[in-house]
Amino acid sequence: MRERIPRRRRKVAARSPEDSSSPELFAGGYAAALARLEKELRDCPDLVRRRLTLQGGKEATLFFLDGLVDRDLLQRDLLGFLSAAPEAVLTDPSSLPVAEWKEETTLAGAVERLFYGFVLLVVEEWPYALAFALKGWKERSLEEPQVERNIRGAHEGFTEDLGTNMALLRRRLRTPQLKFHLVKLGERVSSRVCLAYLEDLACPELLDRLKGRLARVDLDAVQFPSYLEQLTAEHPFSPFPQYETTERPDKAAAALLEGRVVVLLDGAPGSLLIPANFFQFFQAPDDYNMSWVVASTIRFFRILAVFLAILLPSFYVALLTFHYEAIPWSLLLPLVAARTKVPLPPVMEAFFMAFIIELIFEAAVRLPSYIGQVIGIVGGLVIGQAIVAAGIVSNVMVIIIGVTAVANFAVPAHEMSLAMRFIRFPIMLLSALFGIVGLLVGGSLLLTHLLGLESLGQPYFSPLAPFRPENLKDAFVRGPLTAQGPRPRVTRPLDPYRGKGRR
Amino acid sequence: MADAPRHEITPGQLVGFLISSQLGLGILGLPRYAVEGLGHAGWWLVLGLGLVSLAGIALITSLGGRFRASIVGINFTILGKTGGFLANLLVFLLFLASSLTNLAVYLQTMRIFFFRETPTWVLTAFLVAPTFYQITKGLKVIARFDTFVYLALFFLLAMMATNVAKAEWSFLFPLTRFRPENLAGLARAAMGVAFGFLGHELLLVVYPWVEGEARGPAFLAGGVTALVLTSFTAFAVAFFGEPFLSKQVFPLLGIVRTWQAPVVDRLDIYFLMFWLPAMGAGFTAFLAAAQLIAAELFPRLSYRLLLLLISGLVSTGALFLRDFDTAESVVQMIAAVDFFGLGLALPALLLVLARLKGLGK
Numbered sequence: 001m002r003e004r005i006p007r008r009r010r011k012v013a014a015r016s017p018e019d020s021s022s023p024e025l026f027a028g029g030y031a032a033a034l035a036r037l038e039k040e041l042r043d044c045p046d047l048v049r050r051r052l053t054l055q056g057g058k059e060a061t062l063f064f065l066d067g068l069v070d071r072d073l074l075q076r077d078l079l080g081f082l083s084a085a086p087e088a089v090l091t092d093p094s095s096l097p098v099a100e101w102k103e104e105t106t107l108a109g110a111v112e113r114l115f116y117g118f119v120l121l122v123v124e125e126w127p128y129a130l131a132f133a134l135k136g137w138k139e140r141s142l143e144e145p146q147v148e149r150n151i152r153g154a155h156e157g158f159t160e161d162l163g164t165n166m167a168l169l170r171r172r173l174r175t176p177q178l179k180f181h182l183v184k185l186g187e188r189v190s191s192r193v194c195l196a197y198l199e200d201l202a203c204p205e206l207l208d209r210l211k212g213r214l215a216r217v218d219l220d221a222v223q224f225p226s227y228l229e230q231l232t233a234e235h236p237f238s239p240f241p242q243y244e245t246t247e248r249p250d251k252a253a254a255a256l257l258e259g260r261v262v263v264l265l266d267g268a269p270g271s272l273l274i275p276a277n278f279f280q281f282f283q284a285p286d287d288y289n290m291s292w293v294v295a296s297t298i299r300f301f302r303i304l305a306v307f308l309a310i311l312l313p314s315f316y317v318a319l320l321t322f323h324y325e326a327i328p329w330s331l332l333l334p335l336v337a338a339r340t341k342v343p344l345p346p347v348m349e350a351f352f353m354a355f356i357i358e359l360i361f362e363a364a365v366r367l368p369s370y371i372g373q374v375i376g377i378v379g380g381l382v383i384g385q386a387i388v389a390a391g392i393v394s395n396v397m398v399i400i401i402g403v404t405a406v407a408n409f410a411v412p413a414h415e416m417s418l419a420m421r422f423i424r425f426p427i428m429l430l431s432a433l434f435g436i437v438g439l440l441v442g443g444s445l446l447l448t449h450l451l452g453l454e455s456l457g458q459p460y461f462s463p464l465a466p467f468r469p470e471n472l473k474d475a476f477v478r479g480p481l482t483a484q485g486p487r488p489r490v491t492r493p494l495d496p497y498r499g500k501g502r503r
Numbered sequence: 504m505a506d507a508p509r510h511e512i513t514p515g516q517l518v519g520f521l522i523s524s525q526l527g528l529g530i531l532g533l534p535r536y537a538v539e540g541l542g543h544a545g546w547w548l549v550l551g552l553g554l555v556s557l558a559g560i561a562l563i564t565s566l567g568g569r570f571r572a573s574i575v576g577i578n579f580t581i582l583g584k585t586g587g588f589l590a591n592l593l594v595f596l597l598f599l600a601s602s603l604t605n606l607a608v609y610l611q612t613m614r615i616f617f618f619r620e621t622p623t624w625v626l627t628a629f630l631v632a633p634t635f636y637q638i639t640k641g642l643k644v645i646a647r648f649d650t651f652v653y654l655a656l657f658f659l660l661a662m663m664a665t666n667v668a669k670a671e672w673s674f675l676f677p678l679t680r681f682r683p684e685n686l687a688g689l690a691r692a693a694m695g696v697a698f699g700f701l702g703h704e705l706l707l708v709v710y711p712w713v714e715g716e717a718r719g720p721a722f723l724a725g726g727v728t729a730l731v732l733t734s735f736t737a738f739a740v741a742f743f744g745e746p747f748l749s750k751q752v753f754p755l756l757g758i759v760r761t762w763q764a765p766v767v768d769r770l771d772i773y774f775l776m777f778w779l780p781a782m783g784a785g786f787t788a789f790l791a792a793a794q795l796i797a798a799e800l801f802p803r804l805s806y807r808l809l810l811l812l813i814s815g816l817v818s819t820g821a822l823f824l825r826d827f828d829t830a831e832s833v834v835q836m837i838a839a840v841d842f843f844g845l846g847l848a849l850p851a852l853l854l855v856l857a858r859l860k861g862l863g864k
Contacts, residue, residue: 322617326772434629436772437617440779444633444648451647452640465647467515 025107030124034061036107037122041114050079055086060123068117070136078119078132090123090130100133112190139164145247145269147414152289157247162192162266165249169196169262172253177201183214185228189221192266193228196252201259203492206456210261210274225270228263234454239422241415242455244273244280251285259493275455277462277490279475281413282306287478296477303476305410308403309420310446313350314431314439316400320346322435334396341391347432349393353401354425356383361405458490509641510712510795514720516646517713521702521724523652524788526731527781528608529699530659531753532831533732534739536699540692543674543745546736548689548696553729555847556700560725562850563703564718567710569854569863574707575799580863581856588800594707594845595796601701601841602789603817604834606631607824608698609786612753616775623825627818634787635814638794639807642712645791648784655781656731658774662762663738669761670741691835698838699732702785704846708792752827790817 025033041047041063050062060082064074081097082090089095102118104110105128110120117135142164144150145157158165166180181195193214197207213232222228225245233242246252247269252262255273263272273280282302287295319327320335327335342349360379364372380402387393404424411417423446430438453460463471470486473479487493512520537545570577574594579587609630610623618626637645706721713720739754751757755778762770790813797809824830857863 323772326769328768440776441633444780445636448637448644448648452644465650
């Protein structure tokens with residue numbers, strides 16, 4: 001029985017470059033081929049056409065898109081060669097003065113090459129077009145990612161160009177075991193996605209699972225790596241990130257050495273590290289560039305920051321609303337004194353202050369950095385001071401929310417930090433309604449949610465639950481490198497031990 | 504076994520699952536029941552029932568090892584279609600009753616210590632929510648959650664260790680002299696103490712979901728529970744003395760209220776923060792067992808719909824057990840039936856029948 005294709009899908013299917021039913025470019029001859037290309041690329045003012053007459057008198061036309069091609073190379077090396085070379089030389093691949101070239105016979109294939117920075121040569125009486133790789137567009141230099149700064153170690157980051165990003169990985173892992181699997185996604189606009197992995201480490205089953213999920217992605221175009229996460233992760237309704245993201249090649253290379261898969265997207269500097277677990281979001285590259293004792297202490301503080309960021313306001317609200325008998329007298333008296341002029345109950349205070357802080361975050365992020373700093377100072381100091389002076393919020397609450405905000409930023413992964421910002425509001429509400437029991441029930445629901453999450457089918461809360469003691473050395477603390485023998489079990493690596501293996 | 508991925512648990516997780524289901528709620532009133540039966544030597548009763556619980560574990564693991572199936576499958580194999588269905592229905596109802604009593608005790612504790620004014624239905628819905636969510640995720644997530652019970656256990660042991668100086672150990676002497684008049688109440692006390700050990704019969708349901716050897720971990724869990732409950736009972740007698748202990752509704756919480764530390768003063772709220780999830784874990788384990796049996800008995804019904812029905816039934820039932828004395832009597836009665844009936848008699852009977860009929864390996 002013929003599979004029923006929805007109308008929209010039928011329409012876009014004809015546009016897919018992979019579709020074998022794409023019209024032959026040269027059916028009807030040279031003039032027809034030119035007409036087809038012109039028609040397909042009508043209203044594209046960036047399309048440049050250059051007519052040539054080859055040695056032997058044949059007519060030819062060069063097509064390229066302005067801004068995607070290196071004009072210097074084109075003018076200096078290719079144009080002169082094409083005008084001077086006999087036709088027999090042109091048909092011999094070894095004599096062409098370019099590193100990469102392709103033969104295209106379909107209209108869709110030829111058009112796609114143009115979009116990827118190729119120069120297309122259409123010659124009279126030829127049954128195919130020649131596409132020369134002369135890519136040359138404005139590219140950002142290798143800069144350290146703004147959100148993943150490092151004190152020691154490398155200071156370069158991925159760029160928007162897939163080729164550059166692949167090269168950055170290749171430069172760090174000079175081994176033939178590093179493989180790149182390219183797939184094209186997007187029904188209307190093709191986007192290149194690259195799966196990088198070490199063949200002798202990455203679990204083939206997980207890799208196949210990921211490929212299968214990517215194959216099911218149904219979008220017009222894939223603009224950001226997070227689209228892939230949202231469409232392929234097991235739990236799309238969870239606020240927690242299920243894939244780790246990074247713009248750092250060193251972090252991506254380290255992930256590859258753990259047996260994980262790195263997903264790169266052409267046009268985006270971010271990459272996805274898959275699978276991921278909860279504790280990996282608290283690891284920073286700097287942790288591995290210092291003494292393990294210091295790194296462990298800092299890692300432990302970061303984990304503590306998670307508890308503070310999620311639970312501190314809720315705990316304060318619960319204690320002050322229901323369980324003030326649990327507060328020592330010496331602390332209770334100043335707390336009561338601070339709250340005597342405040343008309344709002346603790347929960348309203350907390351929500352009000354948290355709301356103000358969220359607004360300050362959003363304003364600071366959207367504005368240029370120099371204005372962002374001013375907003376931070378105005379928001380943090382001026383508004384905070386004024387709110388306390390006006391008696392709307394107590395100074396203790398300002399401290400609590402301030403500590404919460406700082407703790408939130410101690411988390412290296414931005415996406416995890418966002419999830420934590422979101423999750424503290426429902427727990428605050430439960431604490432306000434049911435006190436410490438509300439906090440515990442909220443915490444239990446949160447923990448249950450985390451325990452049920454999976455990343456590419458692997459348990460998210462490992463190595464704590466399921467308990468994998470050999471991987472605890474890089475969870476709450478960063479153990480000495482000599483003790484980091486076992487690779488994380490969530491990646492199910494083909495070689496479970498680092499270095500020469502188990503000694 | 505279409506649900507296998509979400510129900511399979513490791514032997515290590517089985518230990519946490521069994522300990523949390525036995526300890527969380529069972530420990531609350533246990534010392535009081537023990538001294539009501541045997542006076543100051545009540546800890547012997549706890550130890551004795553601990554050994555009975557281990558015997559139950561031996562029977563259930565033998566049965567499970569023989570058939571490698573849950574009690575539902577075993578009943579059908581041994582008792583046939585009709586007999587098996589009736590037996591399974593009875594087992595299901597007993598687990599349902601156990602989850603009801605667990606919820607009732609949980610609610611009573613919350614009412615006494617935190618929510619005197621909150622309407623019972625609000626409290627019930629609030630406390631059932633995490634359990635409901637956990638069961639929708641499956642046995643695997645429940646067992647992972649239960650591994651955190653070790654934190655609660657650590658706090659319990661820390662509390663006992665730091666309060667050792669406050670205990671009067673001579674209250675335990677003479678160690679082996681039981682007052683004759685208490686022998687008559689021994690059976691009643693055993694019913695109360697049985698509630699403390701309620702949980703080993705969960706093995707009947709979860710046994711086939713354990714990936715690997717279950718016998719050793721089950722014995723370990725039973726041994727740890729017996730040790731903790733016995734030592735805590737002895738500690739409670741030494742802390743309060745027999746007459747005062749028999750007046751304590753929940754001796755554990757009574758001791759916790761006296762626990763103090765420098766700077767923060769009272770530690771009871773922090774102890775409860777760790778113990779409350781353990782209390783919830785007991786209720787969750789029984790409701791999950793009832794749900795698993797129901798899912799196996801009625802495979803055509805949706806898992807979530809069944810869970811909704813069962814949770815609704817248990818929650819409604821708990822609303823009728825608002826009176827503490829009534830609730831306590833019901834809890835003791837059901838605990839005794841479950842402990843001795845489900846945890847001992849049923850596996851023993853099924854083992855005998857299996858051997859007579861030559862069924863299983």
